[in-house]
Amino acid sequence: MKKIVILGGGIAGMGVATTLVSKGFDITVINKDQYYFTGPSRPLLLTGEQKYERMVRGYEEVGKKGIKLTVGSVYKIDPDERKIYVSETTSSTTKEVSYDYLVIAPGIIFDGSSINGYDKWWWKNTTVYDLGRVNVLKERVWTKTEGNIVVYAPKAPYRCAPAPTETAMLIHTILKYRGIRDKFNITYIDANDKTQPPFTADIVSQVFEKAKINLVTNQEIIEMNDKEVITKSGEKYKFDILAMLEPNRAPSFIKDSGLGDDYVDVRSPQDLRHPKYDDVLSAGDVAKLPFPKNQEIAFESSLFAANKIMEIEGISDKVPVQYAFVGWAYMGNLEGKLETYSLQFRLDLTSKPPKPSKDPELKKEYTLQKDNWEQAYLERLFSYKNI
Secondary structure, three states: OOOEEEEEOHHHHHHHHHHHHHHEEEEEEEEEOOOEEEEOHHHHOOOOOOHHOOOOEEEHHHHHHOOOEOOEEEEEEEEOOOEEEEEOOOOOOOEEEEOOOOOOOOOOEEEEOOOEEHHHHHHEOOOOOHHHHHHHHHHHHOOOOOOEEEEOOOOOOOOOOOHHHHHHHHHHHHHHHHOOOHHHHEEEOOOOOOOOOHHHHHHHHHHHHHHOOEEEEOOOEEEEOOOEEEEEOOOEEOEEEEEEOOOOOOOOHHHOOEEEOEEEEEOOHHHHHEOOOOEEEEOOHHOOOOEEEEHHHHHHHEEEEHHHHHHHHOOOOOOOOOOOEOOOOOOOOOOOOOOOEEEEEEEEEEOOOEEEEEEEEEEHHHHHHHHHHHHHHHHHHHHHOOO
């Protein structure tokens, strides 16, 4: 029985695991936590429209299917010897794991080290991407009574493209609900020439204008202190609340193992093997793909990775998959009601050039659709519903 080791128990990792567990493989998932915390709806934690208990899943139910779980942090890969080194596991201090196939899907790291002053003033920053920091951001937005708020998106690609604009609009919604919106100045700074994803930028710009959010593009933050952020062009923006997404990259052990620099190198979006190693594949945000980094792409890439392993092993029953998805962006509520409206968009990456489309009308229905979509993924990959 061939042994498949999967680094990461998120959408991509569990997509591979649940697809291949019934195909006669010995599957081990290595994850840093004993639980998974879903990402797309995290911004709604700010308004209270989402709850933590609906977003977290354990691995026990998929364990019944034969998937093994090792809890620990990977610090080294030796692809020539087919070995992985894990620290702080539940059973030992360090552990050496061998494999026949390795699928790398640990997600990405938020790295503020390129921002001067970040090491000292990191605690001034928050984001919706981390379950601890989103809680801090919520506390600050709900208790502050006046001041300047800065929201920032780094250069693409980064995880979940709409999340920074979602953050800005949900902050507006909360302040409007509290009756103190006029006491705050909200500035949205984007290192890209358009808000992300770019084909929704016109709608975002229109909504920002109605919400009186200052939109600044093509400005990369390179420095911060306790009161302001500074861009590469020298512009300074004061803040009392900062929600700055740090630049994204792969975990350090990827580069240290010679598998890629910022992300893991792959042969093509459909062939996710490393260019040098037939038995090393990657999927999800960590893979170097020419696509947005989001949950749909993570899952679709996991199916391509699983199909490639089955192809190599002579298993004919591949799963159907293509790179195309429907997405939603939370756009808050301009009137200040804690009922979020959303923008729906589509992107077909099978066409050349990729074909985007969107519904310019914001709807509460789309917020519900996004929730149903997220919950369906969690049930599919972790084998149980939230009660």
